[in-house]
Amino acid sequence: MKIVLVAAVALVDKDGRVLLSQRPMDKQLGGLWEFPGGKVEAGERPEAALIRELKEELGIDVAESCLAPLTFASHAYEDFHLLMPLYVCRRWKGQVVGAEGQAIAWVRPLKLKDYPMPPADIPLIPHLVDLL
Ligand SMILES: Nc1nc2c([nH]c(=O)n2[C@H]2C[C@H](O)[C@@H](COP(=O)(O)OP(=O)(O)OP(=O)(O)O)O2)c(=O)[nH]1
Ligand SMILES: [Mg+2]
Numbered sequence: 001m002k003i004v005l006v007a008a009v010a011l012v013d014k015d016g017r018v019l020l021s022q023r024p025m026d027k028q029l030g031g032l033w034e035f036p037g038g039k040v041e042a043g044e045r046p047e048a049a050l051i052r053e054l055k056e057e058l059g060i061d062v063a064e065s066c067l068a069p070l071t072f073a074s075h076a077y078e079d080f081h082l083l084m085p086l087y088v089c090r091r092w093k094g095q096v097v098g099a100e101g102q103a104i105a106w107v108r109p110l111k112l113k114d115y116p117m118p119p120a121d122i123p124l125i126p127h128l129v130d131l132l
Pocket of ligand 1: 029034036037039082118119120
């Protein structure tokens, strides 16, 4: 089974809400709400991948020192195994927008369960509820 490394982040605002981003309808797991991030490219560090993805997807600048590891997802999809470190970030530069035209939502931890998420993400929710 191919292992795919994806770096993801829970952006947390001043009110303790978490940012979710809706996957495009035409992609795998389309329409589901995910943590921003994406695939780590060959030779790339996960933190660098995340900083790159946050700029591309949300239009914000994040310093590596502001990315704190929280937990990870390890999930067997049908055609690959997802290994996804989840960081927490409370500080960034710029205004968070859906820079690729996607919907975004700031969600209280206890409301995360109301947003349909990829199966790999479900076990991550209690970690955020505990943290926040
Ligand atoms: N970013 C992100 N991906 C997730 C989450 N949960 C989850 O199962 N995934 C899966 C969906 C995809 O199979 C994979 C991420 O791939 P992606 O297509 O978003 O990758 P990417 O942002 O680099 O985009 P692309 O260049 O491949 O179009 O990880 C999550 O919370 N956030
Ligand atoms: Mg992505």
